[in-house]
Amino acid sequence: xxxxxxxxxxxxxxxxxxxxxxxxxxxxxxxxxxxxxxxxxxxxxxxxxxxxxxxxxxxxxxxxxxxxxxxxxxxxxxxxxxxxxxxxxxxxxxxxxxxxxxxxxxxxxxxxxxxxxxxxxxxxxxxxxxxxxxxxxxxxxxxxxxxxxxxxxxxxxxxxxxxxxxxxxxxxxxxxxxxxxxxxxxxxxxxxxxxxxxxxxxxxxxxxxxxxxxxxxxxxxxxxxxxxxxxxxxxxxxxxxxxxxxxxxxxxxxxxxxxxxxxxxxxxxxxxxxxxxxxxxxxxxxxxxxxxxxxxxxxxxxxxxxxxxxxxxxxxxxxxxxxxxxxxxxxxxxxxxxxxxxxxxxxxxxxxxxxxxxxxxxxxxxxxxxxxxxxxxxxxxxxxxxxxxxxxxxxxxxxxxxxxxxxxxxxxxxxxxxxxxxxxxxxxxxxxxxxxxxxxxxxxxxxxxxxxxxxxxxxxxxxxxxxxxxxxxxxxxxxxxxxxxxxxxxxxxxxxxxxxxxxxxxxxxxxxxxxxxxxxxxxxxxxxxxxxxxxxxxxxxxxxxxxxxxxxxxxxxxxxxxxxxxxxxxxxxxxxxxxxxxxxxxxxxxxxxxxxxxxxxxxxxxxxxxxxxxxxxxxxxxxxxxxxxxxxxxxxxxxxxxxxxxxxxxxxxxxxxxxxxxxxxxxxxxxxxxxx
Numbered sequence: 001x002x003x004x005x006x007x008x009x010x011x012x013x014x015x016x017x018x019x020x021x022x023x024x025x026x027x028x029x030x031x032x033x034x035x036x037x038x039x040x041x042x043x044x045x046x047x048x049x050x051x052x053x054x055x056x057x058x059x060x061x062x063x064x065x066x067x068x069x070x071x072x073x074x075x076x077x078x079x080x081x082x083x084x085x086x087x088x089x090x091x092x093x094x095x096x097x098x099x100x101x102x103x104x105x106x107x108x109x110x111x112x113x114x115x116x117x118x119x120x121x122x123x124x125x126x127x128x129x130x131x132x133x134x135x136x137x138x139x140x141x142x143x144x145x146x147x148x149x150x151x152x153x154x155x156x157x158x159x160x161x162x163x164x165x166x167x168x169x170x171x172x173x174x175x176x177x178x179x180x181x182x183x184x185x186x187x188x189x190x191x192x193x194x195x196x197x198x199x200x201x202x203x204x205x206x207x208x209x210x211x212x213x214x215x216x217x218x219x220x221x222x223x224x225x226x227x228x229x230x231x232x233x234x235x236x237x238x239x240x241x242x243x244x245x246x247x248x249x250x251x252x253x254x255x256x257x258x259x260x261x262x263x264x265x266x267x268x269x270x271x272x273x274x275x276x277x278x279x280x281x282x283x284x285x286x287x288x289x290x291x292x293x294x295x296x297x298x299x300x301x302x303x304x305x306x307x308x309x310x311x312x313x314x315x316x317x318x319x320x321x322x323x324x325x326x327x328x329x330x331x332x333x334x335x336x337x338x339x340x341x342x343x344x345x346x347x348x349x350x351x352x353x354x355x356x357x358x359x360x361x362x363x364x365x366x367x368x369x370x371x372x373x374x375x376x377x378x379x380x381x382x383x384x385x386x387x388x389x390x391x392x393x394x395x396x397x398x399x400x401x402x403x404x405x406x407x408x409x410x411x412x413x414x415x416x417x418x419x420x421x422x423x424x425x426x427x428x429x430x431x432x433x434x435x436x437x438x439x440x441x442x443x444x445x446x447x448x449x450x451x452x453x454x455x456x457x458x459x460x461x462x463x464x465x466x467x468x469x470x471x472x473x474x475x476x477x478x479x480x481x482x483x484x485x486x487x488x489x490x491x492x493x494x495x496x497x498x499x500x501x502x503x504x505x506x507x508x509x510x511x512x513x514x515x516x517x518x519x520x521x522x523x524x525x526x527x528x529x530x531x532x533x534x535x536x537x538x539x540x541x542x543x544x545x546x547x548x549x550x551x552x553x554x555x556x557x558x559x560x561x562x563x564x565x566x567x568x569x570x571x572x573x574x575x576x577x578x579x580x581x582x583x584x585x586x587x588x589x590x591x592x593x594x595x596x597x598x599x600x601x602x603x604x605x606x607x608x609x610x611x612x613x614x615x616x617x618x619x620x621x622x623x624x625x626x627x628x629x630x631x632x633x634x635x636x637x638x639x640x641x642x643x644x645x646x647x648x649x650x651x652x653x654x655x656x657x658x659x660x661x662x663x664x665x666x667x668x669x670x671x672x673x674x675x676x
Contacts, residue, residue, distance in 0.1 A: 188216020
């Protein structure tokens, strides 16, 4: 029987690690003796009966985690091979602690002298390893309890020691995020399932550390990504030499998780936020036609590669204490007041109530007295005259929306918000998604002052950027709200789909065409109309429908928010988007001046850099522009005519569909016993 040097044991791992890290376990050669299995077993029996120190052990080979890729196959999470520096203990007759430590420390000292390091292990660990696990390499390239990877230059310097068998390059595969901080809050990160055992070897012990998901999709899809461990049988003689190995079961790589994300669009969004929203911000882009989330960016971000070997306590503390909270996925977790972007909801609810129409005129003054309190317009210096809903959206006139909401009451506004997805999680497969908040009459009686605040997206109304984008996707479609899709499918290494997440309708919204048409005209006027508040969002490649928003966010710190949200192309919507910008303490912000340019930046770069055969570009090509109707100011004589038009328009409005029933204990029992 051919005897393997025990120093070839790391080469066995290297072969396995290299192949597995590349996700190609096919035709994996078995490294070891050429003897038959029968000869091995015969020799093994003889060896065990005559040599007290001989050992056979059955160990687990951790499976490589599956890939996480974008919709085009761009790898966002994968595996790579690393090398640690390890000790190799020979068998020492009547070994004493002094003998064990003398051998170990002499080898460690040689490595440290070559590399200029101060690597070491506690005496107790060295002695324990020899007594219990000396057949296996012992990694000592550690700092602060974390394994340190050898660089190629260090490997070259250590080659003489490797050749003599004094030290071993111990291979393993680890998680790698090739795009670094890109989509970090979505991907999450991994950690070691457990430390390697230190006591006597038992069957099933892993050859090297196993990984598990800790956050993001790494956690949500951990079971699919893990794969199935393999198993190997090893035989060592009394001198600790590896005599044979037999792979009993090859590890099966984990599944590949295919995202709906478009890496290019995700990167454009992240880069724009880094330039324009350094203090904090988020952007979400969805495909209106199927609900796929094409980008979901949060800034600031972090590099998940920092977690691969185990993050150092000091660095973890820095991330936790960073006032900009880089570990927080703002796009789907942060609950912000939606500010004037919510005026779109107020307008739709008011119009569908039948109590006002697209021709209804309100005077847009600098403030409005509600009860005993004045509620101000964003323009507090001068009145802007009479406006209809289109111009009110274009100019973002607070006082118009106060009056409209007070005239129709709270229910039409809050019911429309519920239809459009506010105050409920979207259901993406990420831990920590925000729910948002929406006061309704079912919670408590909404009085005039609170309703005025709700009408302009302030007060107790909150939503995540993802919820706001979902709302815009539903408005862009007009008929249905689709379930937001972050993951398209899970497939094997050979690209056999084992689980597909098909686009599906979340609910029918069936927006009244007359109401929706008026609102869309207003949103077009925001970007394309004279005096629109979001002109900075405009791009030459497509007409954008949008809405600005500026919110009081943290009054105690004098921090405000800037929003811009909408869809494009305006006349045939394909993409919905939302952007939020977190202002610094004391910073004066506005959606038109700060958030709208981010939209311009992202979509300009997308159009300029996307391949010519990109299906999204094809869907948005040669789309006619929507007409940006600008009603302008209404003179007093026009008000009477508007009243007559109102009456005729109300008769043309079909009754709105009933709002979704709020989930309460009472509603549950009504459904259970079919009581209407």
